[in-house]
Amino acid sequence: MKLHGTMRINESGHLTIGNCDTVDLVREYSTPLYVLDEKYFRSNCREYYRAFSDRFNSDVIYASKTLLNTAVCRMIEEEGLCLDIVSGGELYTALKAGFPASRMYFHGNNKTTDELKLALEAGVGRYIVDNLYELELLNNMAGKANITADILLRITPGVEAHTHEYIKTGQIDSKFGLAIETGQAMEGTKKALNLANVRLHGFHCHIGSQIFELESFAHAANIMMSFINNVRTETAFTAAELDLGGGLGIYYFEGDEPKPVKELADIIINEVRKQADEYCLPVPKIMVEPGRSISGPAGITLYTVGSVKDIPGIRKYVAVDGGMNDNPRPALYQSRYEAALANKMNEKETELVSIAGKCCESGDMLIKDTKLPPAEPGDVLVVTSTGAYNYAMSMNYNRITRPAMILVNEGAAEVIVQRETFEDLIRNDLIPKHLQKKEAVNIAKAE
């Protein structure tokens, strides 16, 4: 297992992160437990800031869909990044954390009127308008509120990124955006320029996620600059902003080779400048929307090993007290992860095992094959690179409560998301009058 960020092995042979012994963390906060490495999370933010904002006219916009809670919002704001939000819930979370609405970019392919109302009231900085319906809706709502909404149009550039089918988004047959090839991108642009209550600043595209080939981003930039040129020819409008989305791949497993953020910045800016030169266009302000590459490697999940079942000659299952509830990615995308026994980091990995989750689904296998030292009940299993799209995509299937999240740094640990309780599970349940029991329910008796 690769050690990321501040992860080390201490003299007891335990894994540490943020200078905290993971075995102590488990004793104090129980499992499953999400752990976020503050130093690493912030250094990932800084790497983007240095590669983009320090060098060009650009904004780095953290994609909150990967991992958002109020403490994360505070770190993003302190690091000088903007925020990509895609729902009323993300907007609300960010507002509650005091994140400035003017630095939010509101995405989504079907923003509801309630969500747009909240955003208009809050003064969200940019709306990434996804389709013609939304353009009309936003224009009407902004007009009623006496506001001019600042927008980018989401364009589908037709780039096929090499990644999993479900997480690529730049191709024409996509639920997101207006395609250039179908003429809808130009139609949307002309429409936006004629509406009274929206102000078009430029264009956005996002070609997919977990991408290692930087040429894909250059290709997208190339197509977008050509579109910007065509728009100027047809409408005399010159885009001042170009948002190229997120998507940089991270290390999950052997063979994943993430590219440095600076290389991403260089390839993008070189392409944009080259095209601007060729078309005699001003170089637009560049935005990027990294998510996974900021939060992903900075998170780990700790579990406790329960049953260990050996089917001789076939497979050894090591079951943990979490699974697809806290990390649905292996079940959804066949994603691969690395694991280790955090309390036995110096022991030899002599066994090939499968890590099973505790959900009632045969497909709830966190890792199909991984090498571990002999595992016993009570061992602490760590899975790395779980910072992105884990907590964010967690669920209560089987009425399993969501884990807590702690932030670690320099030997200190703070709870930033409390562990869900059984009471949280029934918080929204209501029993209609005709189903109610006459006598009070005594849980101890019912059990």
Ligand SMILES: Cc1ncc(COP(=O)(O)O)c(C=O)c1O
């Ligand atoms: C519009 C948009 N921006 C940014 C992101 C973040 O992507 P990633 O986490 O791959 O950096 C996504 C998710 O894929 C997205 O849909």
Ligand SMILES: N[C@@H](CCCC[NH3+])C(=O)O
């Ligand atoms: N949820 C996906 C990425 C989705 C990208 C959203 N645009 C993942 O876990 O890899």
